[in-house]
Amino acid sequence: MTLAPRAVLVHRRTEYEELIAHHGTPGQAAFFLASRGRSVTEVEQRHGRQAEALARAAAAVPLDWRRTRVERADLPRFLFEPEDVVVVVGQDGLVANVAKYLDGQPVIGVDADPGRNPGVLVRHRADALAALLPAAAARSGARHLEERTMVEAVADDTQRLLALNEVYVGQPGHQTARYRLAVDGGTPEPQASSGVLVGTGTGATGWCRSAWLERGGPLALPPAAAPALAWFVREAWPSPSTGTAQVHGLLDAGGRLVLTVESDRLVAFGDGIEADALELSWGQSVRLGVAATRLRLMG
Incomplete structure (x- = not known):
């Protein structure tokens, strides 16, 4: 029996999540930023855009597929499978972080914060995944796969x-x-x-x-x-x-x-x-x- 494709959504903790983990509460994180002349609003907004992009990416995965998420810090311990389609949601650098653990699996880069990222490797919006995922899994999108050294x-x-x-x-x-x-x-x-x-x-x-x-x-x-x-x-x-x-x-x-x-x-x-x-x-x-x-x- 052939396994259904698996969508692996790769992401990293946002700056807001890092601040909460370090300072304990949103209020303490906001106080810390304010003491350094920064507003928590921008950080929260970027966090919200990342969360929305992840939610849209997850919603685009076909219902009959397997799916999982992996945070950047867990990549060294994560086992990728040959049938995986890897969806990187975040910045260009996150594609580089995951590439070293792959062996030919197709990668779709999703820009979680358009206009802020250069978008060299994360070229797509989450809304495009509904068409991109089946093509990548069937390898029918091979002509659209760019091989990088x-x-x-x-x-x-x-x-x-x-x-x-x-x-x-x-x-x-x-x-x-x-x-x-x-x-x-x-x-x-x-x-x-x-x-x-x-x-x-x-x-x-x-x-x-x-x-x-x-x-x-x-x-x-x-x-x-x-x-x-x-x-x-x-x-x-x-x-x-x-x-x-x-x-x-x-x-x-x-x-x-x-x-x-x-x-x-x-x-x-x-x-x-x-x-x-x-x-x-x-x-x-x-x-x-x-x-x-x-x-x-x-x-």
Whole structure:
């Protein structure tokens, strides 16, 4: 017997919910905001728009489907199924947060606060889900599915990390990281820096773009669907024992950047989620490149 499709609604706690959780009551939350020159009204309104978008998304799920909700903080413990259609209700960054846990399931991004979010990855309104969900489940909407490149980091002890925007490798406290860097099997260069960024075309609008602008645009950043990555060494330090000859470049689908740790501890984390990181100790190596997994985003 074939299981009915399952709609997985992914969301995150709003600022208002975070304030209530921290301060205990709406009155205390309002007092806290007022003491810092802010009004609780705007925060409540954004919370209301998020709740309405979630309710509309839930109402659009066909009656014969299975359904569930998962909050962003619970994603590492949630088991996605092959038949899932993932509905991300929130900001663009929430799509990146969920992408690393998927394996080909289609994603529909719903903008919970139109006009406030850029809407690069959350492109739809909740009212459009009635048509989008059946098409995604039947894979009849395949021509509307945009495949976006992801980056992976694989350590020599088999730890693996996926990211939609970028992977950062460096010191957990953002102090000087020491390592040897090799590009596509070339000669390793000892380096001391603020860490290394390896990003996709999707990430080219974020952290990697900042590094790119600082360099004066030394290379063409890849498009979102291109099987290529851009990498940047942040603030490389020249010394008698460390070099700065290899500080940026592009990796194609078969290219690899290899870092061998020469610090007591480095970490690798993706899309800014430091709590979900690879732990790397002295002498370990981590390989970064284009991932076989791609995000399948409903256009």
